[in-house]
Amino acid sequence: MNCYIDAGNSRIKGRLARRSEPFVVHWPDPAEPDAIGTLATRLEPLLVDDKGRSPRQFVLGSVVEPTRREWLETALAEICPEATRRWLSVPAKCCHVRVAYPEPARLGVDRFCAMIEARARIDTGPLAVIDAGTAVTLDVLDASGQHRGGLILPGLQAQIQGLRVTVPGLGDALAGLMTEGAPSDHSADVVPEATRRLGLAVDTTTALDLGRHWLLAAGINEMLAVWREALAEEGELIAVIAGGDAERLAALIDPSMDVRRE
Structure with a gap:
C-alpha cells in the first residue's frame, strides 16, 4: 500500500x-x-x-x-x-507537461504536480493552474502542454504575517485576521453598502482584509487577462484552482472566466 x-x-x-x-x-x-x-x-x-x-x-x-x-x-x-x-523531484517533462524553467529541478514540485493533475483532468486547451495556499502560485500551460512560466504571490495569511513583522503598529488591527477564518464584521453597522461594493473600508481591520483580497484579485486577474488573449487561438483559457484558500480566491476571479475548483 x-x-x-x-x-x-x-x-x-x-x-x-x-x-x-x-x-x-x-x-x-x-x-x-x-x-x-x-x-x-x-x-x-x-x-x-x-x-x-x-x-x-x-x-x-x-x-x-x-x-x-x-x-x-x-x-x-x-x-x-x-x-x-x-x-519527488521535477524532471524536464512528464505526463504531457514540459517545464519552462531552464533548470527544471528549481521549479517547486507542488506547482509541477498541480500542472500534471490539471492537465490530466482537462486534456485540451490552455490552462491557468492556481494553487491558493500559504503562497499563491499561478502557472500557465498552453494547449500542447508547454509550461509558459508562472508567478508567486503572498497568500492571504502570508500578507498578514508579513505586515505583523514589518509594521508592528498594526498589531491590534491585525489580531482579527491572524487565523484562517474571516474577520468578524464588527463594522457591519457603520459601513455604507456603497462603500462595501467599491471595496473600501472605514476601519483598519477591514481595510487590511479588503486590501489583501484586492491585491490577489488584481494580480491574478491581470495575468489571466494577458494569457487569455495571448493563447486565444488555442482555445478558451480555463482557470483550475485548488488549495486552502481556493474558495475565497475563486470568488475574486473575473466572472467571465471558466473557473474549475479542484
Whole structure:
C-alpha cells in the first residue's frame, strides 16, 4: 500500500491508496521541544490501522525547508520503519507537461504536480493552474502542454504575517485576521453598502482584509487577462484552482472566466 504526501508550508496533506478521503495534519510549532515526536503522534493513527497495517511506500512532494523535511522523514521512519520513502523531484517533462524553467529541478514540485493533475483532468486547451495556499502560485500551460512560466504571490495569511513583522503598529488591527477564518464584521453597522461594493473600508481591520483580497484579485486577474488573449487561438483559457484558500480566491476571479475548483 502506498501513501502519497504533500508537505506544504502550513499543513501536511496525505492520502492512503486504500482510502478515499485524504488526511490533514498541521506542522508542530517550531518551538516545540520534541517536534518529531509530536509529528509522529499526529501521523501514526492516520497511517496504522487497527489491524496494524501500514504503508509499504511513501511518495512525498514538498517545498519546505530542510529542517521540517527532516522532521517528516524521521517521524515516518519511526512509524513505519520498513517502508521506503521516495521524494519527488521535477524532471524536464512528464505526463504531457514540459517545464519552462531552464533548470527544471528549481521549479517547486507542488506547482509541477498541480500542472500534471490539471492537465490530466482537462486534456485540451490552455490552462491557468492556481494553487491558493500559504503562497499563491499561478502557472500557465498552453494547449500542447508547454509550461509558459508562472508567478508567486503572498497568500492571504502570508500578507498578514508579513505586515505583523514589518509594521508592528498594526498589531491590534491585525489580531482579527491572524487565523484562517474571516474577520468578524464588527463594522457591519457603520459601513455604507456603497462603500462595501467599491471595496473600501472605514476601519483598519477591514481595510487590511479588503486590501489583501484586492491585491490577489488584481494580480491574478491581470495575468489571466494577458494569457487569455495571448493563447486565444488555442482555445478558451480555463482557470483550475485548488488549495486552502481556493474558495475565497475563486470568488475574486473575473466572472467571465471558466473557473474549475479542484
